[in-house]
Amino acid sequence: MLKLVRCVPALLLCLGSPILWGAEKVLVLGSNSSAMQEVKEAITRDLKSYQLENFIVKADTSYEDYKGEILKQKPRAVLLLDNKSVQLMQQIHQDKDPFLAGLKGSATMALNLKHILADDKLISGIAYEVPAFSILTKFRSLIDTKVSRVLVIYRKSQFQKVFQEAQVQLEREGVQLVGLDAEKDGDTPAAIQAFIDKNLKEGQADGKVDAVLVLTDNKLLNADTFGSLWVARAQSMKIPFRCGIENFVSSKLRFCTFAAFPDHSDLAHQVSEQITAIIEDGVSPGELGVDYLIALKMAADKTILDRLGLKLRKANSQDLKMID
Structure with missing residues (x-):
């Protein structure tokens, strides 16, 4: 019986199970509009080798709730999908906890990221406004x-x-x-x-x-x-x-x-590439900066x-x- 149990993980992987044993975790934070759902679905396809967790940020979501979810999930990186999520993450980076203060990520679907993230070393992004x-x-x-x-x-x-x-x-x-x-x-x-x-x-x-x-x-x-x-x-x-x-x-x-206007599928691909570069290649968000949209x-x-x-x-x- 013990031998059978030890074989289960390998068997599930062989069968194409969605369970990702030991996969890096990415926490997606943002509201739940239809456009954001479209982007999230595309990101899930692009980042299929990661474990993605979603946290819905509402108008009344507090800083403490936001911080609590991050500490609960302990992600390797975060993906921010609106202005409130970006604002709260910038507050998180002022925390004394080394994990919170150094948590890296990428943002999109927020307005004016070129200005908001101009001097940010921990959050890169894809500008949502079409140039x-x-x-x-x-x-x-x-x-x-x-x-x-x-x-x-x-x-x-x-x-x-x-x-x-x-x-x-x-x-x-x-x-x-x-x-x-x-x-x-x-x-x-x-x-x-x-x-x-x-x-x-x-x-x-x-x-x-x-x-x-x-x-x-x-x-x-x-x-x-x-x-x-x-x-x-x-x-x-x-x-x-x-x-x-x-x-x-x-x-x-x-x-x-x-x-x-933005092609949401391609937008998701752009921001997914930034997340991959941060996690797998060790590229700093400050180095990536805020890119413009490509596909329209x-x-x-x-x-x-x-x-x-x-x-x-x-x-x-x-x-x-x-x-x-």
Whole structure:
């Protein structure tokens, strides 16, 4: 009987059992939206040689509950899937416990990681926002029109680095990114709203802009500004609004003309590669930094395209989701 019991682990492995004896543990922390579930499923496939554990982070999840789960699981690395999880992990790294203070990981699906993780040596990441360069060049490859000046309203305090990188990249493509700091007249919600109201127009910076780039920033896009300013202006202005959010291209909203948005399966593959590099190759998260998304999906609003007189280049539109 003893001999039979000792053979069980080997037998299970031979039969392809999902039990991973002695496998490295990775703790996945984040909320449980449908998009995050999609990413988690893809990560599970990519990291099948690891033991993955999930902890749902809710709006009311406390620091102590978060810390308690980490101490309970004792993972080799963590995977962070929203801003709250990243914020709590950065607090964890201030703990006196050597294990907690040195726990490494990677993050994605959180906004503004380029800024949040700029000086972080323990958390790497994949930026969830689609780069301005990708949105604008993808649009140009699909739509038969010339674009030379694009307006972007952004918060300099949070997005200056991202804006400057995009500006340099687009200059090489002959596109001028006309950036306006939404906090120029103050950083209160009222001041930001007034700034958007005043500056979201076609005539900007001594010239006319050809398009508007909409950033994913809840300080700019909120209940007070979204419908009354952003959507209303998109419907009245005679230029296309472009963004990195699929739901903004919608027959109900008629907001953005075009969106390039994350391919969640590929996003999961990118962040899984970072986790593997950290665990197996000993690469430090600080060395990995925060990478941009690689693979994207696209959507366009045909009604707005027709209204603006914009035509698709048919040869390049096979992978485009068209909204009537």
